[in-house]
Amino acid sequence: MDVPALLLTLRLAALTTALLLVLATPLAAFIAARNSIPRRILQAAVALPLVLPPTVLGFYLLVGLGPTTAVGRTVITLLGHPLAFTFSGLVVGSMIYSLPFAVQPLVNAFQAVDPALTSTAAVLGASPLTVLRHVTLPLSKPAFLTAAVLTFAHTVGEFGVVLMLGGDIPGLTRTLSISLFDQVQDAQYSAANRTALLLLAGSFLALLAVYAKPRRPPLV
Amino acid sequence: MSSHHYFTLDTKLGSLHLQATLELSAPWTILFGPSGSGKTSILRSLCGLLPTQNLLPTHRRNLAYAPQNAAIFPHLTVRQNVAFPLIVRHIKPQIDDLLEIFALTALAERLPRDLSGGELQRVNLARALAVPNPTLLILDEPFTGIDRDTRNRLIPILSALTVPVLSVTHDIEEALLIHTAIQAEVIRIDSGRILAQGPAHEVLAPERSQLLQTLTPTH
Numbered sequence: 001m002d003v004p005a006l007l008l009t010l011r012l013a014a015l016t017t018a019l020l021l022v023l024a025t026p027l028a029a030f031i032a033a034r035n036s037i038p039r040r041i042l043q044a045a046v047a048l049p050l051v052l053p054p055t056v057l058g059f060y061l062l063v064g065l066g067p068t069t070a071v072g073r074t075v076i077t078l079l080g081h082p083l084a085f086t087f088s089g090l091v092v093g094s095m096i097y098s099l100p101f102a103v104q105p106l107v108n109a110f111q112a113v114d115p116a117l118t119s120t121a122a123v124l125g126a127s128p129l130t131v132l133r134h135v136t137l138p139l140s141k142p143a144f145l146t147a148a149v150l151t152f153a154h155t156v157g158e159f160g161v162v163l164m165l166g167g168d169i170p171g172l173t174r175t176l177s178i179s180l181f182d183q184v185q186d187a188q189y190s191a192a193n194r195t196a197l198l199l200l201a202g203s204f205l206a207l208l209a210v211y212a213k214p215r216r217p218p219l220v
Numbered sequence: 221m222s223s224h225h226y227f228t229l230d231t232k233l234g235s236l237h238l239q240a241t242l243e244l245s246a247p248w249t250i251l252f253g254p255s256g257s258g259k260t261s262i263l264r265s266l267c268g269l270l271p272t273q274n275l276l277p278t279h280r281r282n283l284a285y286a287p288q289n290a291a292i293f294p295h296l297t298v299r300q301n302v303a304f305p306l307i308v309r310h311i312k313p314q315i316d317d318l319l320e321i322f323a324l325t326a327l328a329e330r331l332p333r334d335l336s337g338g339e340l341q342r343v344n345l346a347r348a349l350a351v352p353n354p355t356l357l358i359l360d361e362p363f364t365g366i367d368r369d370t371r372n373r374l375i376p377i378l379s380a381l382t383v384p385v386l387s388v389t390h391d392i393e394e395a396l397l398i399h400t401a402i403q404a405e406v407i408r409i410d411s412g413r414i415l416a417q418g419p420a421h422e423v424l425a426p427e428r429s430q431l432l433q434t435l436t437p438t439h
Contacts, residue, residue: 114291116287116289116291117291117293117294119267119269119287119291120285120287120291121293121304121308122268122269123267123268123269123283123285123287124283124285124304124305124308124347124348124351125282125305125308125309125351126304126308127308130308134293134304134307134308135293138295139294139295
């Protein structure tokens with residue numbers, strides 16, 4: 001078992017999940033609240049990683065965050081080094097790759113909140129932010145758990161983006177799925193078996209946590 | 221109490237064209253009309269929930285509003301629901317009197333899913349009255365699900381408030397009860413337009429005599 005790769009994968013998944021939940025909440029609130037052209041464009045952009053080959057995403061991130069683009073040069077100026085082939089780069093890539101898994105459950109939950117509750121809260125004096133804080137977010141609590149579990153599991157399992165953007169640097173960018181690839185390449189099948197089994201069990205348990213959560217009784 | 225409120229509404233909602241200038245000068249004004257006549261849409265327009273001309277968003281700020289079907293926040297206790305208008309204004313909630321008036325003291329720590337329809341409606345009314353210094357109390361079918369005795373007890377309490385009330389009903393008995401407690405005005409609505417406005421006993425005279433006929437024993 002490649003323990004450093006396991007620890008790095010868990011660290012990457014935890015950090016990606018925490019940062020994505022913060023980013024996904026306002027994005028989901030915007031998508032859920034408005035039926036407009038900007039909303040549709042944003043929703044399509046957020047969903048892109050679902051259909052895009054991870055290598056394509058990884059390639060664009062590699063090029064886009066490199067020294068040949070303005071964004072890349074800004075990042076290099078700010079951090080003192082490029083994002084490619086670093087752990088920070090992996091976090092950025094993972095956040096984009098797992099974005100739909102964090103945003104979509106929240107959009108569904110926000111849209112499921114009875115509009116009579118949010119409009120009543122507004123008439124009773126709550127600002128849009130207060131409505132979000134006191135009504136929409138508390139009623140969407142289970143969706144945050146779903147978003148967190150799916151984002152974590154999806155990040156653990158990513159391969160293409162990690163390989164393109166991070167390469168395969170032990171202790172720095174080699175995640176468990178890359179380690180599995182290396183083990184197979186080196187014909188270490190029993191080690192590969194253990195790694196694959198760990199990833200399989202982890203993914204299954206994550207989905208079990210999402211699907212097995214108790215249904216809420218009808219509220220009113 | 222600011223004694224006069226004027227609202228000009230001109231809104232298209234599907235097949236309903238809402239066109240009305242409301243002048244609220246009585247302490248209690250009742251919007252009376254059949255289902256689908258536009259009563260609730262008028263209230264929602266006044267609350268800024270429907271696109272309306274000549275209505276500043278500031279009108280939304282201090283309205284004491286009890287919507288139809290209660291819309292009680294399911295994740296909050298009865299006490300937290302009633303205190304909601306104060307909590308969102310960062311005012312320390314002191315609502316024990318309100319809970320007492322609406323017979324909710326014993327239910328204060330319960331969640332809405334454990335309440336009956338009538339109890340939810342009482343929470344709805346108490347929550348509206350928790351709005352500090354309201355300019356208008358807006359009640360949409362306020363006594364739906366509330367038993368007759370409680371309704372008869374609550375009408376004088378609401379009538380005694382210093383804030384003007386605008387309520388919606390299609391129940392003639394309820395309208396006449398309110399008129400008995402306070403000299404209420406009635407605005408008769410149909411198809412989104414005002415057909416008549418005046419003292420309840422005048423505007424509701426046809427329904428009143430019909431009601432009296434049904435109550436008079438025949439020999």
